[in-house]
Amino acid sequence: MVLVLALGWAGPALAAPPGAHLLPPDQGLAPRLRRPDATRLQELRNQREFQYEEPRAQPGQSAWEVYKEKVWRAILRWLSSRSYNHFWRWVFYALFLVAGVFVVLKLMQINLTAVFSRTPRRVALAYDTASENIHEVDFATRLAEAEAAGNLRLAVRLGYLRLLKALSDGGLIQWQPDKTNHAYLAELPPSGLREEFREITRQFEFVWYGEIALSGKLYERVRADHQAFHGQVAGRVRRAA
Amino acid sequence: MENDLPDNASGSTPTDHSVPYAPAVPAHGGPANQASPDAGASPLPVAPEALPVAPEAATESAFAPRTNFARLTAQTDAIRQEIGKIIVGQTDLLELLLTALLADGHVLLEGVPGVAKTLMAKLLARTLAVPFSRIQFTPDLMPSDVLGTSVFRQNKADFEFRPGPVFASVVLIDEINRAPAKTQSALFEVMEERTVTQDGTTYPMAEPFLVLATQNPVEQEGTYRLPEAQLDRFLFKLHVGYPSLAEEIRILNGHHAGLGSTNLDTVQPILSAPDLHSLRQQVRQQRVEANVLEYIAKLVGQTRAHKSLYLGASPRASLALLNGAKALAALRGRDFVTPEDVQFLAPSVLRHRIMLTPEREMEGGTPDEVVKQIMQTIEVPR
Numbered sequence: 001m002v003l004v005l006a007l008g009w010a011g012p013a014l015a016a017p018p019g020a021h022l023l024p025p026d027q028g029l030a031p032r033l034r035r036p037d038a039t040r041l042q043e044l045r046n047q048r049e050f051q052y053e054e055p056r057a058q059p060g061q062s063a064w065e066v067y068k069e070k071v072w073r074a075i076l077r078w079l080s081s082r083s084y085n086h087f088w089r090w091v092f093y094a095l096f097l098v099a100g101v102f103v104v105l106k107l108m109q110i111n112l113t114a115v116f117s118r119t120p121r122r123v124a125l126a127y128d129t130a131s132e133n134i135h136e137v138d139f140a141t142r143l144a145e146a147e148a149a150g151n152l153r154l155a156v157r158l159g160y161l162r163l164l165k166a167l168s169d170g171g172l173i174q175w176q177p178d179k180t181n182h183a184y185l186a187e188l189p190p191s192g193l194r195e196e197f198r199e200i201t202r203q204f205e206f207v208w209y210g211e212i213a214l215s216g217k218l219y220e221r222v223r224a225d226h227q228a229f230h231g232q233v234a235g236r237v238r239r240a241a
Numbered sequence: 242m243e244n245d246l247p248d249n250a251s252g253s254t255p256t257d258h259s260v261p262y263a264p265a266v267p268a269h270g271g272p273a274n275q276a277s278p279d280a281g282a283s284p285l286p287v288a289p290e291a292l293p294v295a296p297e298a299a300t301e302s303a304f305a306p307r308t309n310f311a312r313l314t315a316q317t318d319a320i321r322q323e324i325g326k327i328i329v330g331q332t333d334l335l336e337l338l339l340t341a342l343l344a345d346g347h348v349l350l351e352g353v354p355g356v357a358k359t360l361m362a363k364l365l366a367r368t369l370a371v372p373f374s375r376i377q378f379t380p381d382l383m384p385s386d387v388l389g390t391s392v393f394r395q396n397k398a399d400f401e402f403r404p405g406p407v408f409a410s411v412v413l414i415d416e417i418n419r420a421p422a423k424t425q426s427a428l429f430e431v432m433e434e435r436t437v438t439q440d441g442t443t444y445p446m447a448e449p450f451l452v453l454a455t456q457n458p459v460e461q462e463g464t465y466r467l468p469e470a471q472l473d474r475f476l477f478k479l480h481v482g483y484p485s486l487a488e489e490i491r492i493l494n495g496h497h498a499g500l501g502s503t504n505l506d507t508v509q510p511i512l513s514a515p516d517l518h519s520l521r522q523q524v525r526q527q528r529v530e531a532n533v534l535e536y537i538a539k540l541v542g543q544t545r546a547h548k549s550l551y552l553g554a555s556p557r558a559s560l561a562l563l564n565g566a567k568a569l570a571a572l573r574g575r576d577f578v579t580p581e582d583v584q585f586l587a588p589s590v591l592r593h594r595i596m597l598t599p600e601r602e603m604e605g606g607t608p609d610e611v612v613k614q615i616m617q618t619i620e621v622p623r
Contacts, residue, residue: 157623177620180581206304208623209530210577218303 134165134175152219153207159226160204163197166230170237181205193236196229308527308576313343313520317572319511320368326507327364328357329495330488336572337479337589338365342517343524343568346476346561347432347452349417349467349593354457356481362413362453363505369517370510371410371449378420380463384427388437402439407431410449410514417454418464425471428452432474449517469552469596476561477586478593520571527567528577532622536580537562540587543615544595549606552596562590580621588612 044050061069078084139162146155164184168175173187181201188194203222206212214222317339324335338361341348350358366373376387389405406412407428417425431437435446454475457464472478484492496503512520537559545553566582573582592608601611 161623176617178617180579180584180621181623182581203304204623205575205577205579209528209533209579210575211528211530212303212307 134161134168137161137165139165152214152216153211155219156204156207156214156222159223160200160208163200163226163229163233166233167197170233170240172233172236193229193232196225196232200225200229306574306576308523308571310523310571310574310576313523313571314574316511316516316520317343320365323368323508323511324361324364327503327505328361329491330484331357331361331481334361334479334481336569337477337586339572340565340568340586341476342369342451343520343571344476344561344564345449345451345521346564347454347474349472349475349478350453350455350481351458351478352455352481356483358455358481359413359415360503361481362455364508365453366411366413367505367508368511369411369449370513371517372447373411373413374406374409375413375415376406377415378417378424380419380421382420382424384424387424387427388431389439391440400440402442402444404437404444407437408444408446410447411451411453414452414454416456416464418456418467421465422468425465425467429470429474432471447514449514449521469594472593473555473557475593476565477589479589524564524568524571527570529563529567530577530622533566533578533580533583534563536619536622537566537583539619540583540615541591543619544591544611547611547615549598549601549611549614550595551598554591554594558590558594562586565590580623584616584621587616 137158139158143155143158143162146152146158164173164175167173167184167188172189172193173184181204185194185198185201188197203225207214207222320339321332321335328335338348342365348362350362352358363375376382385405387405387407389403389408391400391402393399394401414428431446431450432452435448435450437444437446452475456467483489541554541556541559541562544550544558547553562583563578565586566578569582569586570576570578588609591612595608595611597606597608597611
């Protein structure tokens with residue numbers, strides 16, 4: 001029938017078989033093809049209720065494998081979705097780019113956040129805060145030089161520093177340049193040694209910070225105290241060893 | 242009170258520091274170990290060798306203060322005793338208050354409500370026989386309410402200046418951070434220059450002039466942050482902390498025994514204005530070795546270069562540290578300043594004068610921690 005109609009449409013060039021009853025051509029209007037609204041259709045497709053195809057678990061699959069498969073399919077579906085291709089793809093590219101720049105800046109130790117915040121007003125120091133290391137000082141030589149030069153105040157200082165070195169070497173104090181004399185005093189165990197160091201510290205502070213006039217006789221006394229204390233520290237260290 | 246000492250000083254309290262000098266300083270006056278009998282008024286360095294004493298005694302007197310601190314020690318001890326009648330504990334806080342008093346500096350007391358900040362300030366004021374006034378700062382307080390105002394006199398057809406409550410020797414400003422910056426700024430001139438200028442006329446303040454201000458931490462509701470310029474005018478910012486368990490039990494016992502009343506009238510005035518002037522003169526003449534001066538300058542200078550600080554301390558902070566150290570040394574019976582004094586006072590002098598960077602603040606850092614770090618980077622001069 002269809003063939004006949006087609007042949008009929010083909011025109012008069014094709015001859016009809018003899019004895020056939022020919023239908024007159026359809027004179028009516030062509031039927032209108034109705035199509036649903038594309039947006040509405042897409043919305044309906046996206047609705048969960050209209051997504052009939054459910055992943056089926058293969059026989060023998062565990063619940064965990066079924067779950068993983070579901071997740072993986074969801075990801076694949078999302079990656080092939082329109083929203084991913086038009087928006088999220090570029091968001092991810094941007095995030096990867098930012099992360100890459102961050103890693104590079106970190107590796108180069110560049111702090112760009114300072115651009116957006118108040119930075120401390122640093123002023124270059126006009127002095128050196130480096131400390132004097134008592135473990136590198138040649139006390140014997142410098143002490144002899146100070147005594148020979150009559151610089152008794154400096155001699156008392158050097159003698160006191162030598163005692164601090166002896167206490168540090170003996171493990172009785174922990175030498176740190178920022179510690180005060182009384183911090184070292186507090187580190188010594190309560191004993192006669194501590195009381196003697198207290199008196200020696202007192203003498204040193206009066207001489208060095210108090211700038212008292214120091215006579216040769218008084219210096220002799222201070223030096224004798226220093227030597228006696230040094231001997232005590234050495235003896236204590238020997239006994240401990 | 243929280244006056245964070247560096248780790249290295251842990252275990253050595255202010256009392257401990259004064260121990261080496263204890264034999265040289267009588268507790269309540271007395272001429273013991275003084276280099277010169279009349280050294281109290283005008284201390285003159287006297288060579289110990291010149292004194293006609295035995296060789297053994299000569300050694301002892303050589304290492305003794307050349308300034309007679311007997312009167313200073315007696316009077317400050319008496320103040321401690323008077324305040325101790327009411328206040329339990331807070332010995333470090335009291336020592337720092339006395340230091341500020343001798344150093345001629347203003348004090349900002351900060352602490353949560355109920356730790357006796359105001360009471361301590363009132364009691365210190367009571368021990369001084371000088372005019373006292375108290376101003377309760379409120380959000381609606383105006384500068385003229387503090388400084389005074391000119392009032393028109395109809396009969397004479399001119400203006401007369403009515404002095405405000407700031408015209409006293411000891412001014413207790415309670416809850417200073419309750420007033421907005423406008424009113425706080427009214428204190429700039431009077432705190433630094435000790436004068437009040439109104440309508441083109443400058444009125445000098447009487448000596449002594451001491452501002453004791455209290456404030457709650459800024460986190461508390463309804464408070465304003467003090468302007469940096471005003472904070473810089475305070476010699477010390479002292480944290481008033483909670484008492485220990487034993488101290489709190491003593492507070493409860495005292496309160497219970499007194500049936501809930503605190504009789505401030507038991508506290509007697511000790512120091513008059515001339516007395517205080519004389520003691521301050523004595524403190525100004527303290528010796529400071531060049532290396533200690535350099536140490537102070539380095540400490541303060543380092544705050545301007547520290548990576549955690551947005552704003553470092555000004556030269557006024559160096560002066561405050563120097564003056565405070567001189568006063569503290571005198572309180573501890575010494576006529577010279579040691580790095581110990583500087584380290585002890587550095588947090589109180591610097592904590593309100595430095596500003597942390599926002600990053601450091603967000604990390605939870607505090608000014609005291611930065612000050613401690615700075616002290617650890619600088620060698621103690623010896």
